[in-house]
Amino acid sequence: MELTTIWFIVIAGLWVGYFVLEGFDFGVGILLRVLGRHEPERRAVITTIGPVWDGNEVWLIVAGGATFAAFPEWYATLFSGFYLPLFAILVALILRGVALEYRGKRDDLVWRSRMDTMITIGSVLPALLWGITFANLVRGVPIDSSHEFVGSLGSLLSPFALLGGVAFTAVFVAHGAIFLALKTTGELRQRANRFASLSGLAAAVLAVGFLAWAHGIRGDLASAVVAGVAAAALLAGLVANRFGREGWAFLGTAVAVALAVVSLFAAMFPDVMPSSLDPAWSLTTTNAASTPYTLKMLTIIAGIFTPLVLLYQGWTYWVFRKRITVEPVTVTPLSPPQPGPVS
């Protein structure tokens, strides 16, 4: 297999990792105030993703860095072309990261509730915008002969792209609800389980509609089959969830997210960013790629270290495998008395 193809698969794999992992913590973030009805529950909800969300987000950073290294033209056109959506994603991820880390650093409910709002906004916005971004990637955007994006923000907001955004968000919500059901106990678990069933059906309809439309635009039999299996996995996950088998349900939605992303990448291949102006101007795995020397060096290093990363990230999930129980916590309803300097 050619190195450029291998790196196309690696990049796709990094996005798969990102969406499978951050997908559920986006979902958990979106559902924080929906399923967590009071502070102890919300704290339990946050704690399910606490040890892992940051590591999950690194998949995005590595996807960005690896694209820069392996396909500089792709990195340059994508990030400069999708300027404002990416700016919004960055702002949202900054707010979310800060809110996740800072919410527990103060003991008053007003503060925590403010942080919770930021977590929710910071989760829903990137989910929506990544969906819009990926829909546009598949659909093709105006790229000229020198690989420059020449469209406008409006050209990125077609009905198809908006459907992509909503479908991504809905799937992440269901994925997150199942993760919550898997990681909590008692009433919270049951509420998450019920919500997963409901939101899962909506997600399934939206996802099937989006994937079908996407394959109407681009793709071949193979990518369509992958998309079909993704839909089946989602449905199987929902069935498992119905029977309270949350481990299997989570596997189902994880596979669904993974295969849906794979099918989008497969539909584009060998393009990495199809041009809607002239197919000859599309960015492809060959004309966007780095030199064979760079790709070979990256392959060797990634070959050594990726298994290691998977091993220790997997170990984290193993260490924190136990369900989180809702614990009463001591918080003061308003700002606590300032411990202030002794003056």
Added chain:
Amino acid sequence: MDTLDLARWQFAITTVYHFFFVPVTISLVAITAGLQTAWVRTGKDKYLRLTKFYGKLFLINIAMGVVTGLVQEFQFGMNWSDYSRFVGDVFGAPLALEGLLAFFLESTFIGLWIFGWDRLPKKIHLACIWMVVLGSQLSAYFILAANSWMQNPVGFRYNAQRGRAELTDIGAVLTNKVVLVTYPHTIFAAFMVGGAFVAGVAIWHLVRRKGVDTDAFRTAMRLGAVVVIVAGAGVALSGDQQGKVMTEVQPMKMAAAEALYQTEKPASFSIFTIGTLDGSREIYSLKVPYLLSFLATGHFEDEVKGINSLQEAYEQLYGPGSYNPNIPLTYWTFRLMIGVGMASAAIAVWLLWTTRRGRAPAGWLAWVALPLPLLPLAANSFGWIFTETGRQPWLVFGLLPTASGISPGTTTSEVLTSLIGFTLLYGALAVVEVKLMFRAIRAGLDPVEPDDAPDQPDKPLSFAY
């Protein structure tokens, strides 16, 4: 202002801001790991309590470092797409390696460390924070290797047909003589900040909360001061080496550091100068003879090339145009970096002396203790502003002018939007962060928790969220 100016301002603001948190993170995680190691080895409560106290401050700080780092990874593509196309084959590799080798390590093991206090065996838990230290060091090395390539491009060839630089030797990029001196210089400079931070916080407690945890905070104060002094010596030695390498690979930057227009032999170093605004004519200058020759070459008598003769040489080499950086800016940031850095080390020496053998720190120190780490932090910023603006007008020295790196497709309003957006957001976050820091600092050391069985499943994660 056009797109180029706006994009440069955005890079300057987001990067200088990001680097407020980086030195604190790099040093504070190592100091925290050291304290935890001391606890595991001695079993003394004070080390555990200091570990948790400074660990919490470290976590408040790194959260900002992580989220502002996201912008760093993306804005090359957003604002500097022609730069990305030009350098991606070379520059992308260290960035990808940083993500794969360093960021995964840091983020995963921080999660394990925060949430693992009650779930992991003591020594494994300790190993987790050392993995974070390792990750932060790897991250620093890779990103400095990438930056050093912009200062002194090596291990590549220029492909005229593709109009880009192509990697030919990754080993050369990772052992660039610039990164070999810049890495220790940056790390030592970071430890000056962390040491000053640990000491400053401890002094505040010793003075304002007399009699509360005096023993623990004395340990922290003196540890912090020693870290500042040792790191200060490291900064000076590595900085000296760096000056010589800079003279060799970027003589214009050295000349700009001194605002040396005419070649001198031997060259003197001016402590400060009053002159015209563009720095081309001086009215008064306090000079130390021979010093610049020594800083630049290691010999007191050697010649140091001036800006004018370098400008002529560069015109011959690269064609007509100005090859001068912003001279007053490089001149003053270079001096402020050295001056403020040396002042920090001097304060640490004075502090160690006045608190020897159980002497309490002076009462008035309460007023200056918390701003103390801002001195070495400012020295860090001055150093980066110097080295980055001193490279101008080049983005990649000798290869790609800054003006040619910009994204041709982005509009002024797009860049203005993100510039304003990031600036406002960063400003607001700074307020939140500093307030939280003060709150955590004021709260002081937590009492030691009773030693629970490590495997209690549902113990509330008090250290966590």
